[in-house]
Each structure stands twice: as structure tokens, then as C-alpha cells.
Amino acid sequence: MKRRRFCETLAGTGFLLGTGAGATLNRVWAFQNTANLSHVEARYYKKHPDREIECLLCPRICKLGDKERGYCGVRQNDGGTYYTLVYGKACSANIDPIEKKPFFHFLPGTDAFSIATAGCNVNCKFCQNWQISQVRAEQVPHFDLPPVEVAAAAERTGCRSVAYTYTEPTVFFEYMYDSAVEARRKGLKNCVVTAGHIQPEPLQDLLKVVDAVKIDLKAFRQDFYKEYVRGELQPVLESIRMVSRSKVWLEIVYLVIPTLNDAEQDIRSMCRWMAKEIGRDIPLHFTRFQPMYLVKNLPPTPISTLESLRDIAIQEEMHYVYVGNVPGHSAENTYCPRCRSTVIERFGMQVKAVAMNKGACGSCQYPIPGIWA
Ligand code: SF4
Structure with a gap:
């Protein structure tokens, strides 16, 4: 089913659609009462005396009294039991090209049923989706879309995968996990788009039911994380390590913000860390910043900056380095590291041509890592 028909189908069922990453919700038909939150017990928390709880899902480890909510705004202590308020409560559902996430080595040219x-x-000052990420559960229109219906809608619309994306899927962990189980039952794959700010135990469990993870590494400096993300770098690096050591496919995105995280020495250090800890085959995307949310005082990233950071990564012998958000740039393509042939040609989010044979370069047969079928 093509996107237009899918939109018409959802319109008929009263779904609300978002336009996806980088955009606000754009169409509202009939949606549920916005106070209609879920009351499903959360996973990964500890009970303490006096109805207090400690959330163990992410590195914030929020400690909360009765009726208090965690930093993420979607999990609440109710009488000493911790609940997720957003289980099955999607605020966005779209069909996106997988290249939009971006995944470049995971089912290229296919669509992902994308939910949030x-x-x-975390609280990135440059968030592209702040209208839905930086709000409490009841502050954004949402609709009922339980896991079984996520999988059914993905199958019905011809998507090859379900993507958990737009906001931070860690905070809707239970919904994501159960949807991934349902999607797998239907033979679909699952991919996660995350900042990687999650504790090791839930991540380990998640890796059993998903196929690909894209982690946004927002800088290679703790001071940047503290000031612009309100988070911690080390847990993100630990998540990257953990995914790379699993069977789940990993790609890294680095949004380059002029003057804030574009120092060449930092990029060199990051590439050396990657080469040592996760290997040179993990795709690395340098994407272009656009002024957004609380960082409107800086210009879009100069293309020359993206190109010089890419050159550094290539000097450091990273094998697959891309430039993102610059449609038509030659660094959107995948090149064979051995013979330099173009194995996947792209324009923006579209795959124009694939010259691969059973996961290998069509010219020299060098294996290109990824999930291709
Ligand atoms: S998931 Fe939410 S409630 Fe739990 S520790 Fe993180 S921010 Fe706090």
C-alpha cells in the first residue's frame, strides 16, 4: 500500500498522523480524550518503603514519592507502584523510508512503520521534535494503538519493519518491547532510533527482540552532554558498545552543530574510539544541523564542515562515512571500501540503484556489512 492510501485508511479510522522527524503534528481527525493515559505497570523499577520507587530504566535513576512523575514525564508512581502512562498511546504514526531514520545498511529502499x-x-536544546518529546503525556494528542495493532498496521501497509522513533523510545520501553514481539510474530523486523541513554539491563533485554539500533551520539564531550543534552556521555558510549557486541545491527549518527560539537580533534578522538571499541564497519553519519527549538542563533552546518569531518573519519579508516541532510551529495552513497565502486546510490531518502550481490560488492565481491534481506 502506498503512503497516500495508508493516510486515507488511517483518516477513516480516526488516527492522528505526525509528519515525522523534524515536523509538528499536522493532521488531526478524531482523537481520544488526551487525558486517556495508560495505567500499565512499568518494568525496571524498585519499590522502597513509604510508597517510594526508584526507576531503573535510564541513567537518571529517578527516585519518586507517591503521585510523582519521572523526568521523562510519562511514568508515574501511584501508591508505590510505578506505571507507564503511554503504553499503546501513540502520538505519531507514519510510513517512512528507512533511509529517513537514517539506516543505510538495513533493508535499503523499504518502508518502516514508525511510531512514537x-x-x-534527555532535553536536547536542538531537538527536532520538541513539540512531542519535551511535553508530558497529556499535553499532546494521542490515540490508542496497542502493540497487536502496530504490527497489523505495519503488515497491512507493506512495511518491512517497525521503527520506534521521533521521541526517545526508551521512555515507552514496554510499548516498544511488546510491539516488537508482535511485529516479529508477523515476520517483520524492528528498528530503534535512540539517544542511547538507557541502563544496560533493559537494553540487553531489548536487543533480544529488535534487529537494528541507530544511536545519536550528540558529541564526544561530557561538557556538551551536560549543557546541551542534560544527559551523560558515558552511558551512551556503553550502549553503543553493548549494541556492537550483540547480533543487532548498529549505525551511529552525529549531528554536527557549528561551533558547538564540530572540533576536528573531537571527531578524530571519536573515530579512534569507534575503531577500537566497535570497529570500522559501523556506518557513521555526519548530519546537517538546522536552527531549531532553543538553538536558533546558529546557522545551518556549512557543507564544507561536514565534508572535512567526513575526511577525518576516512583518514581514521572508518569504512562507511556518510553526509546527511544534504540531498544529492555524493557522500549519501555507499562505496565499496576495497574497489571504491558505488554499491548503493541514493538521493536524499531515495535509493536510486543497488549494485550488490548477496550482501557483497557487485564489482569485486567484497562483503558489505548490514542486513540486506
Ligand atoms: S525513564 Fe524516566 S522515570 Fe525512569 S529514570 Fe529515566 S527519566 Fe526517570
């Missing part, structure tokens, strides 16, 4: 709920456990 409200909430986030």
Missing part, C-alpha cells in the same frame, strides 16, 4: 509516544529522558 510523548516524552523524553
Whole structure:
């Protein structure tokens, strides 16, 4: 089913659609009462005396009294039991090209049924989706879309995967996990778009039911994380390590913000860390910043900056380095590291041509890592 028909189908069922990453919700038909939150017991928390709880899902480890909510705004202590308020409560559902996430080595040219709920456990000052991430659950229109219906809608619309994206899926962990189980039952794959700010135990469990993870590494400096993300770098690096050591496919995105995280020495250090800890085959995307949310005083990233950072990564012998958000740039393509042939040609989010044979370069047969079928 093509996107237009899918939109018409959802319109008929009263779904609300978002336009996806970088955009606000754009169409509202009939949606549920916005106070209609879920009351499903959360996973990964500890009970303490006096009805207090400690959330163990992400590195914030929120400690909360009765009736208090975590930093992410979508999990609440109710009488000493912790609940997720957004289970099955999607605020966005779209069909996106997988290249939009971006995944470049994971089912290229296919669509992903993409969902989000409200909430986030970090607070990036340059967030592209702040209208749905930096709000409490009841502050954004949402609709009922339980896991079984996520999988059914993905199958019905011809998507090859379900993507958990737009906001931070860690905060809707239970919904994501159960949807991934349902999607797998139907033979679909699952991919996660995350900042990687999650504790090791839930991540380990998640890796059993998903196929690909894209982690936004927002800088290679703790001071940047503290000031612009309100989070911690080390747990993100630990998540990257953990995914790379699993069977789940990993790609890294680095949004380059002029003057804030574009120092060449930092990029060199990051590439050396990657080469040592996760290997040179993990795709690395340098994407272009656009002024957004609380960082409107800086210009879009100069293309020359993206190109010189890419050159550094290539000097450091990273094999697959891309430039993102610059449609038509030659660094959107995948090149064979051995013979330099173009194995996947792209324009923006579209795949124009694939010259691969069973996961290998069509010219020299060098294996190109990824999930291709
Ligand atoms: S997931 Fe939410 S409630 Fe739990 S520790 Fe993180 S921010 Fe706090």
C-alpha cells in the first residue's frame, strides 16, 4: 500500500498522523480524550518503603514519592507502584523510508512503520521534535494503538519493519518491547532510533527482540552532554558498545552543530574510539544541523564542515562515512571500501540503484556489512 492510501485508511479510522522527524503534528481527525493515559505497570523499577520507587530504566535513576512523575514525564508512581502512562498511546504514526531514520545498511529502499509516544529522558536544546518529546503525556494528542495493532498496521501497509522513533523510545520501553514481539510474530523486523541513554539491563533485554539500533551520539564531550543534552556521555558510549557486541545491527549518527560539537580533534578522538571499541564497519553519519527549538542563533552546518569531518573519519579508516541532510551529495552513497565502486546510490531518502550481490560488492565481491534481506 502506498503512503497516500495508508493516510486515507488511517483518516477513516480516526488516527492522528505526525509528519515525522523534524515536523509538528499536522493532521488531526478524531482523537481520544488526551487525558486517556495508560495505567500499565512499568518494568525496571524498585519499590522502597513509604510508597517510594526508584526507576531503573535510564541513567537518571529517578527516585519518586507517591503521585510523582519521572523526568521523562510519562511514568508515574501511584501508591508505590510505578506505571507507564503511554503504553499503546501513540502520538505519531507514519510510513517512512528507512533511509529517513537514517539506516543505510538495513533493508535499503523499504518502508518502516514508525511510531512514537510523548516524552523524553534527555532535553536536547536542538531537538527536532520538541513539540512531542519535551511535553508530558497529556499535553499532546494521542490515540490508542496497542502493540497487536502496530504490527497489523505495519503488515497491512507493506512495511518491512517497525521503527520506534521521533521521541526517545526508551521512555515507552514496554510499548516498544511488546510491539516488537508482535511485529516479529508477523515476520517483520524492528528498528530503534535512540539517544542511547538507557541502563544496560533493559537494553540487553531489548536487543533480544529488535534487529537494528541507530544511536545519536550528540558529541564526544561530557561538557556538551551536560549543557546541551542534560544527559551523560558515558552511558551512551556503553550502549553503543553493548549494541556492537550483540547480533543487532548498529549505525551511529552525529549531528554536527557549528561551533558547538564540530572540533576536528573531537571527531578524530571519536573515530579512534569507534575503531577500537566497535570497529570500522559501523556506518557513521555526519548530519546537517538546522536552527531549531532553543538553538536558533546558529546557522545551518556549512557543507564544507561536514565534508572535512567526513575526511577525518576516512583518514581514521572508518569504512562507511556518510553526509546527511544534504540531498544529492555524493557522500549519501555507499562505496565499496576495497574497489571504491558505488554499491548503493541514493538521493536524499531515495535509493536510486543497488549494485550488490548477496550482501557483497557487485564489482569485486567484497562483503558489505548490514542486513540486506
Ligand atoms: S525513564 Fe524516566 S522515570 Fe525512569 S529514570 Fe529515566 S527519566 Fe526517570
